[in-house]
Every structure is written in structure tokens, then in C-alpha cells.
Amino acid sequence: MAKLFGNLHLVLAIGLVAAIAVMLGFGAEVPLDVNSVFRWLHVFFGILWIGLLYYLNFVQVPTMPSIPAEQKGAITGHIAPKVFFFFRWAALLTVVTGLVIAYVTGYVHRALILQGLNQHENLIGLGMDLALIMSFNVWFIIWPAQKKILGIVEASPEEKAAAAPRALIASRTNLLLSLPMLYCMVSANLG
Incomplete structure (x- = not known):
């Protein structure tokens, strides 16, 4: 058992097989289509992204x-680079899967410009807009600053010092935006 659970990739593969088995097993009662698969992926990547955002803000920083x-050095040289790898890719994949859902469902444009046919589309649109801002922060503010802070790219001590507050402000902005974003995402699907 220790060998199985000590192998992250094997555990993920078995979890994926189990999820596919559940999908196929309930396929007659629950539609198995692009929308349902992308919703499942969207939730998975969203949990990973926001979970790491909360880990960084509540624990590591x-x-x-x-x-x-x-x-x-153990944190900055080993743990943080791995955290930021999953953090940034989870952010991107959360946004992409969410946009696919909105596209397949037919409301992507209306929702993004907050001109939905109903308040549910506008609420999900606001959540989408907040998530886009947050993802932008991850890729274009937090990650470039963290590369300097962690020594992944060459930076002078002054550049590292300037990058730290920039990364912190963007990360705390994402923490702040995550609360209304999560409300939008959950509540838009209640009606």
C-alpha cells in the first residue's frame, strides 16, 4: 500500500479510471457530454488553483x-517552485475549462459582458470576469515576480526586493477576489 500511495502519478491515474467508471456507470441517468466532463475538470482545476492560493496566503507566506x-532554501528551492508550477497551470486550466463550458452552453459572450438573458448568466459572467483578472495576476504579475524572488531567473537584490511586494499585492488581490468569485460560481448554478 505504501508503494501505491507513495506514487502521486499512479494515485491520480487510478482516481481518473475510477472517475471514468463512475461516469460510465451513471451515464444512463446523468448525461455524459462535453459540458459535464468540462464541468468536472473545471471543478478539479478550480479546487487545485484556489487551494494553492489559500495555501500560499494562509500558510506559506x-x-x-x-x-x-x-x-x-528548502522552501524557495524545492517546494515553492512546485507550488507555483501547479498554481499557474491550474489557473489557466480553470479558466479554459470554464470558457469551454460557457461556450458549449451558449452564453460565453453574454456572460463576459454581463448582458445575460437572466441574472444567473450575469452572475456567472461576473465570476468569469473575476477569474480572468485573477488568472492574469497569476501569469503576468505573480509568476514573473516569483521567478525573480525564487532565483529561477537572474535578478539583482533590488529587483528581488521590488518583486516581493508586487507579488504579495497581486496574491492578496486574488485572495480578495476569490471570495466574490466563488460566490458567483456557486450561486449562479442554484437556479
Whole structure:
């Protein structure tokens, strides 16, 4: 058992097979189509993205000042780069799968410009707009700053120092926006 659960990729593969089995097993009662598959993927990537956003804001960033200097390299050299890999790709895949859902369902344009046929489309549109801002922050503010902070790209001490508050402000902005975004996404599907 330890060998199975010690292998992340194997656990994910088995989980994927189990999910496909559930989908096929309930296929007669629950539609198995592009919309349902992309909704499932959207929720998975969204949980990964927002979970890592909350990990960074509630755990890693507040804890870093109390970590002894000789131990910080373990975080900045090994853990943080892996976190930011999954963080940025989960952000992108959450947005892409959400846009596919909106496109397949036929409301992508109306929702994005908040001109929906009903308040549910406008609410999901607001959530989509907030998620687009958040994803932009991840890819174009947080990640470029983190590459400097973590030493992934060459940067002077001054550039690293300037990158830190920029990354923190964008990350805390995403934390702030995540709360109304999550409300929009959940509530838009209640009616």
C-alpha cells in the first residue's frame, strides 16, 4: 500500500479510471457530454488553483519570516517552485475549462459582458470576469515576480526586493477576489 500511495502519478491515474467508471456507470441517468466532463475538470482545476492560493496566503507566506534562514532554501528551492508550477497551470486550466463550458452552453459572450438573458448568466459572467483578472495576476504579475524572488531567473537584490511586494499585492488581490468569485460560481448554478 505504501508503494501505491507513495506514487502521486499512479494515485491520480487510478482516481481518473475510477472517475471514468463512475461516469460510465451513471451515464444512463446523468448525461455524459462535453459540458459535464468540462464541468468536472473545471471543478478539479478550480479546487487545485484556489487551494494553492489559500495555501500560499494562509500558510506559506505568513510562515516564511519565522523559518530560520538556513532552512528557507528548502522552501524557495524545492517546494515553492512546485507550488507555483501547479498554481499557474491550474489557473489557466480553470479558466479554459470554464470558457469551454460557457461556450458549449451558449452564453460565453453574454456572460463576459454581463448582458445575460437572466441574472444567473450575469452572475456567472461576473465570476468569469473575476477569474480572468485573477488568472492574469497569476501569469503576468505573480509568476514573473516569483521567478525573480525564487532565483529561477537572474535578478539583482533590488529587483528581488521590488518583486516581493508586487507579488504579495497581486496574491492578496486574488485572495480578495476569490471570495466574490466563488460566490458567483456557486450561486449562479442554484437556479
